[in-house]
Amino acid sequence: MAKIIPFRAVRPSRDKVGLVASRSYQDYSVEELKFQLEHNPFSFLHIINPGYKFQKEISGTKRFQLVKNRYLEFREEGIFIQDELPSYYIYKTISRDQIYCGIIAATSVDDYDKNVIKRHEDTISQRENLFKDYLQTVGFNTEPVLLTYPDSEVINKITDEVRSQRPEYEFSSLNRDTHYLWVVNDPKLTEQIREEFEKMDCVYIADGHHRSASSSLLAAESRENNPKHTGEEPYNYFMSYLIAESNLRLYEFNRLITDLNGMSKKEFLMQLDEWFRIENRGSELYKPSKKHHFSMYLDGEFYSLYLRKTMYEFTDPLSALDPYILFVKVLKPLLGIEDPRNDLRISYLPGRQESFEVKKAVDEEHFAVGFGMLPLTIEEVKQIADAGLTMPPKSTYIEPKLRSGLTIYEF
Template identity: 85%
Template sequence: MAKIIPFKAVRPSRDKVGLVATRPFQDYSVEEVTFQLEHNPFSFLHIINPGYKFQKEITGSERFQLVKNRYLEFKEEGVFIQDESPAYYIYKTISRNQTYCGIIAATCADDYENDVIRKHEDTISHREQLFKDYLKTVGFNTEPVLLTYPDSEVINRITSEVMAERAEYEFTSLNRDTHYLWVVNDPERTSKIKAEFEKMEAVYIADGHHRSASSWLLAKESREKNPNHTGEEPYNYFLSYMIAESNLQLYEFNRLITDLNGLSKKEFLMQLDEWFRIENRGTELYKPSKKHHFSMYLDGEFYSLYLRKTNYEFTGPLSELDPYILFIRILKPLLGIEDLKNDRRISYLPGRNESFEVKKAVDEGLYAVGFGMLPLTVDEIKKIADQGLTMPPKSTCIEPKLRSGLTVYEF
């Protein structure tokens, strides 16, 4: 039973929301951040870059405290205002290629620990601890964990009814995406949405494994220090964006390798031949069309690699994943890539950038070889999560990517 509840969001005033909300910080170049900080006093980037006010690079616990200070200033100035009653927030984005719609809510941290919220990636302990300390200091969260759930007729019907009404927010960002947000705070609708989520045996993390783990650590630490703990305190929940499985967009990550691990081109192809049927596709852009088929760009030419299934044994859902097959049959044994997270010889390009980006990177001499594959499916991710397994790093690139500063959850 998933416990996903309405909450009193702190959010921008209607007239400033387009100026406040930002893309994820890592999506900005240094020049873009600088421009926003210099020319937009309402940008959420001022909160997460508090050192700009003092023209100083600030890190660690000192930065955490200043982030809190900048956030409080936005509230004091009326840029951020807290809702008076708990609500779900229907958030819709329309881009040139895709429309996403989901519900921003508060999700129970216990569900993460009890495997109601299911994971498919490993987390790194020191990153969990760092973000937990950050949350504890600043006292708010504005980066929702992206959770996906089985499609629900009830939720779809309520969402459609609400979206027929006037949106609380409607604005267009500089990348030409249009954003809408509706506030759902009437008791009848909120109780129906809450009850529908409670019927679900499990929901799945699409993006935000470290944020989920850190929120659980914060909840655990807070309850241990609170002799009057009830389980309903705000620290028992974290900010999430609930999106139906059918509306989730998955891309693959292409792999780029700097060298052939001491092998000549001919030696490399000969060793590949043991596990793959290889076809030279020439110079035209090529992308695989089936599972267990891979594209490879090497020395100015594309190749298709077809897994020789007579040689390969499928032993479970992990062994069937294309990123795992690529790792266990090429990257590790032939190219010497043992650590997919930390080896500097490997880089990743999201599949939405298409094959020409792989070609360009290799042609420019930055890499020796590039590999592509089809995206994973939601069902593949669920099978991994249901069995408590973890996928290789960078197995999926999942959208939507949410804006920061649109809704804030306070502890």
């Protein structure tokens, strides 16, 4: 039974929302970031990059406090305003090739701790604690965890009804996406949404494992420090964007390796031959078309690698995942990649980009070899989560990617 409730979001005023909302900080090039900070005083980037005000790079706990200060300034100036009533927020984006629509809500930390909110990736404790300290200092969260749930006719009907009305926000971003947001605070509708989510045995994290884990740490620490803890305090929840499984888009991550671990091209191909049937595809761009098929770009040529299934044993859902197969049969034993999360010899390229980008990276001699595969399905991800297993890092690149500063959850 998933506890997913409305909350009083802090949001940009309607006239400034298009200027405030930003992409994730990491998505900006140095030039783009500089332009936004110089020419857009309302950008949320000013909050998460507070050192710009002092023309100084600031990090650590000092940065956390300055982030809070910049945020309070936006609140004091009326750029951000908090809703009076607890609400759900229906958020829709239209891009050139996809439409996404989901519900922004507060989700229960207890559900995360009890595996009602299921996860499929490992987290790094250092990152968990760092973000927990950040949340504790700034007192708000602006990046929703992306959750997915089984398609629901009831929720679809409610969102269709709400979307027939004028949205609170309607604006376009520089990448030509159009954004809409509706505020749902009618008691009848909010109760219907809450009850429908309560009927679900579980929901799944699609993106945001570290944010969820950090919120759990923050809640545990806050409970210990609050002798009057009731379970309903804001720290018992974290902000999420819930989207139906059918509306989620999963892409693969290509793998790029800097060297062949001391082997020649011929030696490497001979080693691969034990586990894969190899075909030289020449210089023509090649992408795999079936599960357990891989593409490889090496020394100016594409190869197809077909797993020899008679040699490989499938023992659980994890063993059947292509990113796992590539890791245990190629990256680790042949190329010496022991830690794919931290090894500097491996890089990842989202499969949303073309195979040409893998070719380009190798041709420019930044990498020696590149591998591609088909994207995982949502069913594969759920099987891993249901079995209590974890996937290799960078197994999925999931969309939608959400903007910062659109709705903010205060603790």
